[in-house]
Amino acid sequence: MVTGASKGIGSAIAKELAKEGVRVFVTARNQQSLDSLSNEIVTEGNLAPIVFTQDLLAPNAPHIIATAALAALGHIDILINNAGQSQPVDVAGPEEPWTKSMALDFERPRLLTQALLPHFIARKQGTILNLTSTYELRSLNVSAIAKAAMAMWSKQLAGELGKYGIRVNCLQPGLIDTENIRPYFPGDERRKYAESEIPLQDFGEVQDMANMAVFLVSPRAKYITGTVSVVDGGGSRSAF
Numbered sequence: 097m098v099t100g101a102s103k104g105i106g107s108a109i110a111k112e113l114a115k116e117g118v119r120v121f122v123t124a125r126n127q128q129s130l131d132s133l134s135n136e137i138v139t140e141g142n143l144a145p146i147v148f149t150q151d152l153l154a155p156n157a158p159h160i161i162a163t164a165a166l167a168a169l170g171h172i173d174i175l176i177n178n179a180g181q182s183q184p185v186d187v188a189g190p191e192e193p194w195t196k197s198m199a200l201d202f203e204r205p206r207l208l209t210q211a212l213l214p215h216f217i218a219r220k221q222g223t224i225l226n227l228t229s230t231y232e233l234r235s236l237n238v239s240a241i242a243k244a245a246m247a248m249w250s251k252q253l254a255g256e257l258g259k260y261g262i263r264v265n266c267l268q269p270g271l272i273d274t275e276n277i278r279p280y281f282p283g284d285e286r287r288k289y290a291e292s293e294i295p296l297q298d299f300g301e302v303q304d305m306a307n308m309a310v311f312l313v314s315p316r317a318k319y320i321t322g323t324v325s326v327v328d329g330g331g332s333r334s335a336f
């Protein structure tokens with residue numbers, strides 16, 4: 097299952113998983129984009145995805161998505177919590193963006209995971225990958241704060257679930273060229289920022305994320321759990 101699969105990183109991950117022979121359950125709000133993703137996957141000769149249109153913030157959405165996915169697939173091996181959206185806020189701004197972003201970028205993926213966990217535990221297998229964010233911002237962005245909670249939750253969950261053979265990891269993008277971040281780097285800003293802050297001199301592509309995501313959920317990563325993998329062109333200043 098890939099959430100937020102209608103565009104950007106999620107769409108690229110779904111396509112890459114399909115290339116590996118995975119039958120993907122793709123969910124987001126935009127039905128048209130999910131349908132065109134599905135067509136693209138089928139045209140490439142891969143297994144037709146299951147498309148499920150759902151606002152993750154709607155009441156009971158995690159339960160609705162989990163139930164639909166289990167009904168359609170029978171079992172789930174891979175959960176990729178990717179849906180999310182950058183949410184800059186003012187230091188003393190209103191409450192609404194905080195509530196919404198903490199829900200979209202942490203609470204809802206946690207509830208979706210919890211809805212699927214009894215199934216994972218009963219089968220003693222499964223892998224969960226949570227998309228997080230950079231933590232080196234010098235301005236307030238609720239999404240990144242929610243993702244910090246996600247990273248801690250993932251680490252703790254990995255500790256709990258290892259005995260069932262279930263792996264939990266985070267995938268942390270630096271700046272990846274998607275609609276999510278383009279508005280913040282208009283015109284020449286992207287080039288200027290990349291040249292001064294990113295050793296590899298440009299933003300990443302969604303395919304860069306998909307490559308790492310598919311590795312992390314594959315059997316090749318069978319001894320990897322409780323980690324945060326960074327794909328950022330070297331942008332992070334921290335050594336660890």
Ligand SMILES: NC(=O)c1ccc[n+]([C@@H]2O[C@H](COP(=O)([O-])OP(=O)(O)OC[C@H]3O[C@@H](n4cnc5c(N)ncnc54)[C@H](OP(=O)(O)O)[C@@H]3O)[C@@H](O)[C@H]2O)c1
Nearest residue numbers: 100102103104105124125126151152179180271272274276
């Ligand atoms: N791009 C970056 O540089 C960057 C940096 C840091 C973190 N990230 C994280 O990486 C993940 C993917 O980001 P992206 O850059 O690929 O963003 P994107 O291109 O904007 O895609 C976001 C996806 O999330 C879905 N989504 C948003 N709100 C939703 C809702 N209420 N219910 C269901 N689905 C919803 C969108 O689908 P619909 O609009 O169809 O619902 C879309 O498929 C996010 O978690 C983001 O926080 C990205």
